[in-house]
Amino acid sequence: MQNLLVEVENLKKNYTHRKLYKIQELPAVSDVSLLLRKGETLGLVGESGSGKSTLGQLIGQLLDPTEGIVLFEGQAIEDMTSQQRKRLKKDIQYVFQDAYSSLNPRHKVSKLIEEPLIIQKIGTPAERKEWVNDMLNEIGLDKSYRDAYIHELSGGQRQRIGIARALILKPKLLVLDEPVSALDVSVQSQILNLLKSLQQKYQLTYMFISHDLNVVHYMSDRIAVMYLGEIIELANVNDLYEHPLHPYTKALISAIPTYKRQGEPVLLKGEIASATDIPNGCSLHPRCPFATEICQFEKPVLEEVNQGQYVSCHLSRINGQ
């Protein structure tokens, strides 16, 4: 198991919600297990409210799970000492969607990129300055931007700073939470290309969260589809886009608007249920056009249907055989 970077087992995260005297549990992520191999890009898609960001934050060490374990390079994060945890934060870095609100407006670009090094107590000031210059070069910004403030930069440049800040610690895993959704198409492709080339150069592992199915397809090797806190389908990119098995995945993929769309989209009824009121049985059944009786009562489990393609749907098991 040399090439496994992250193993996630039965991960759960509940948020609590106070309603007058009642404390309500909101399951944001329930019972998720997945593996991240070294050097791969795992795409994570789903509607808003599906728990994809929560899962990203759990793996990115920004949240602690309610239950379940995360293993990083074979070691359970739970059992780590505080020093090991600090070192772990060097290995796992996070890139946020909105670079404008996640970067301190009172710091200059050089300070923003240098800050992680200071926190981790790496290098002397002179060394750090050199590394920052190298990093600026790496992300395609001129050295003259060292003294700029974040409000002086364009959206694409800001996102580059966000990436630089994550990369300066030479991490192994980068969790990218909607890194291009705030950008225009022409700038988006610049950032996607940058991420691709950085990944090759430094053998990075990416967890790429996005709601844009075209972008996820372009970036990922494997894709996990989430719905109401669970992974409902996990497969290689080509399998998932060419033969989606779960009705929700089918609906998602057929809903991508394109010129000369093939056939009519599979329209789901209504909207994603609230996390306070997750339907019994299969959580998709009230919206699913193919739902049968069993879907209302029994929760399907994630099973390997084809090689490397995992689906949690009663119908795929019946149809698959």
Next chain:
Amino acid sequence: MSEILSIHHVTVHLEQNRRKLTVLSDISITVQKGEIFGIVGESGCGKSVLSNSILDLQPKKMRVSSGDILFEGQSMLKKSKHQLQKMRGKEISMIFQNPMSSLNPSLTVGYQIVEIIRAHQNISKKEAKGIAIDVMKKVGLPRAEQLFYDYPHQLSGGMQQRVMIAIAIACQPKFLIADEPTTALDVTIQAQILHLLKEIRREQNTTILLISHDLGVMGDMCDRIAVMYAGEIVEIGTTAQIFENPSHPYTKGLMESIPTPDKKGNPLYSIPGNVPSLQERMGGCPFASRCHLAIDMCFTSKPQLKKVAKAHDVSCFFSEMEEVSFEYAKSFS
């Protein structure tokens, strides 16, 4: 088909610190009755300013300084405030991008739909409520009778957008302006809303002016598309022409930079640089600074929209020279 809206050489200026900045320059579009006409462009290219100026909704600092906007042959710019107010919602309606900030949070959904019906028709509250509930059902809102008394914050984003559409079509307008109607929504909800817009068009023969930055949505929905860049229209044509034979370097660049399944594994084309801000815009072709075909002429003189095929206009000096576009095509591969 007949023309319903025609925009003639409209130029919009913004006054800032006693400087006159050109937001839109010399825009001309004609929209035919019953079609879905798309305006696509990146943020800051002026697509919303253009649609807002049809109903005089642009900020006060922005003035239409020349040109004319004709709706069914009548000038919109010469109408008084009162006349415009009568048209808004009845003849021409708008759907905005962010329903949460366009709906009034302190009024019930039902009140807001009844409000527009009663503003344009002299009927009783009870009758108006009946119409409102019919419209709510038509846009696919479940439990319309109960939802009538709900407040916007109690609804999800998709339902709020449906309420916006209900308000927009309550008086059966002839012309619907949808400004990024699905940008804030999830893909599955987006598919529902787009489906709904198509249905409204089919049933009521409503003309729709659809504004979006998403070329996929455009390709799926529109009959004709205008591509805007930095306050100018750089290309205009049928959807098939724009997608199969994009002729302006900017349109080509946009098409190439969208990640699609067939581009996987290769680096994406990306247009260098950023959209110039209002202050940075100079004479000449607005795209010259980012175009790798640009020659001296592009920086000094402005190209005009020229016909390259039937119903297909492009504003680029190179669009007529075939060998150059061949070279351009090669440079992508």
